[in-house]
Amino acid sequence: MKLYMPTKVYNEKNCVENHSRELAALGTKALIVTGKHSSRINGSLEDVKGALERERIPYVIFDEIEENPSVETVMKARALGVSEGADFVIGVGGGSPMDASKAISLMMANPEHDERLLYTKVQTSADGPVREAFPVAEVPTTAGTGSEVTPYAILTKNVLPDIVLTTVPLEKDREAFAHLEKRTKQSISHHIFPALALVDVTYLQTASRTGCINTAVDTLAHLIESHLNTNSTEYSRIYSEMGLRTWAKIKDKLLRFEIGEEERQALMRACTLGGMAIAHTGTSLPHGLSYPITTEMGVPHGKAVGIFLPGFIRNYGNQEEAMKVLYLLDFGGEQTFCEYIRQLLGEVAISEELWERTMDEVLANPAKLKNYPFMLDREKLQGYR
Missing domain, CATH: 3.40.50.1970 (Rossmann fold)
Incomplete structure (x- = not known):
């Protein structure tokens, strides 16, 4: 470790x-x-x-x-x-x-x-x-x-389709295909x-309801994805488990948006703990699935990640570990968690074409799959929607 x-x-x-x-x-x-x-x-x-x-x-x-x-x-x-x-x-x-x-x-x-x-x-x-x-x-x-x-x-960049990158050898020749470029989010190498890091909870006081909820859900995703991760260790789970317990304390107030100084302190503490956890493990499938939803639909990052958390929990290969996460978050079960996320974020309608393309991109990209510790196919991934 x-x-x-x-x-x-x-x-x-x-x-x-x-x-x-x-x-x-x-x-x-x-x-x-x-x-x-x-x-x-x-x-x-x-x-x-x-x-x-x-x-x-x-x-x-x-x-x-x-x-x-x-x-x-x-x-x-x-x-x-x-x-x-x-x-x-x-x-x-x-x-x-x-x-x-x-x-x-x-x-x-x-x-x-x-x-x-x-x-x-x-x-x-x-x-x-x-x-x-x-x-x-x-x-x-x-x-x-x-x-x-x-x-x-994580930056947004233009990328060309694989067919262009693999069949057009010279970069200057690829300029002719610039109209085929699309925007994507990708971590630098x-x-x-x-x-x-100078962390002052005072700066959260002006956050809007929507901004506060979306960023809090991004924190939740980091804590869940780092715990249910190929790279998780006893050390990294110290951060994720502490963060999950902290997040649990404010989840009901977040739903009602009763956010005072104590809740802001908890959110900031959970956020930093989530960052420490993913610094060791990286993120997993909900983040990988979210990027096209953000770049092509304009859905804020935290919300785009959050809509895939119920499917991630429901379909995770080790249900005992998934239920442990829900226990740490003080949810009675998977259905309760799904309903909470739906109430917090609302519904996001993803077109069939975009969803099919998103699944294709994730399944074809080993980097997006390496942090998920089980075999994943199209049928299983369908359950994330």
Whole structure:
């Protein structure tokens, strides 16, 4: 068994201010990566700016991170960071800015490489050696992804169909097939753990009902998928079991949306625990199935993942372990859990064509199946819908 969690985590009010020296110690100039609005509304951006100014560390802000951040946006932010001479990155916001900040830090450290580096693991190439990413700090403002403690960065990118990639040998010739490209979500090939996570529950106060529920369900998926996983160990299950018990305490209040400070603390704690768990195991089928639902239907990530959780529990190959998860969540059984998720998220109508294509993509991709510890065929996967 292996336990590896290199991120230093502070979970407390005013932690950005309290630990400004450690934030400043990461480099000599910061690139702050965030979105357009929420970090300004909840005060997190102002806190980060104040901490850097107090420590006399210059910074530049890139505030164009979109939901489901794209490779193109990462490269735009890289250009700003390089031109400004930044040597560390601070992600402020939800999963999108935090994931993007990791990818941006890698590309800033390797300015001679183009975006192909994001999806290759080579140590050297025709463009030169591949350097380690610049240090990253994360300031989460949602309780969902756990990205503040994971090495993953999920980006949206254009991909060509396999038939083009396997039959058209030269990249310049593939430009003629650009109209066949589609958008997909995919983790970059490099693992980049943040050096520092500054977790302040205060930033959750401005979250909307929909945003709070969707991110909380993303946390739930991380906890379930890491527990029922090929890579789970006694160590990783310490995180997932503690997180499941924590999530159970607030599930009824989440349904009624009676979310006060105590509930926000529990959500943030469960989120970070979920991130620590998937840092060791990765996610599993609900996440793999969710990506087309998000990219093609515009369903928010947490909701897209959550709709597949009942099927994942119901069809899991070891029902004793699946029932243990429901016990930790304080559900009486699978039917009770399914009804809860339906009430929390509502219904999502997936077209037959998209569902058939999603199943084909998952079954044809070993990377999406490797974390599921049982044989899976089309008939079994049908039960996830």
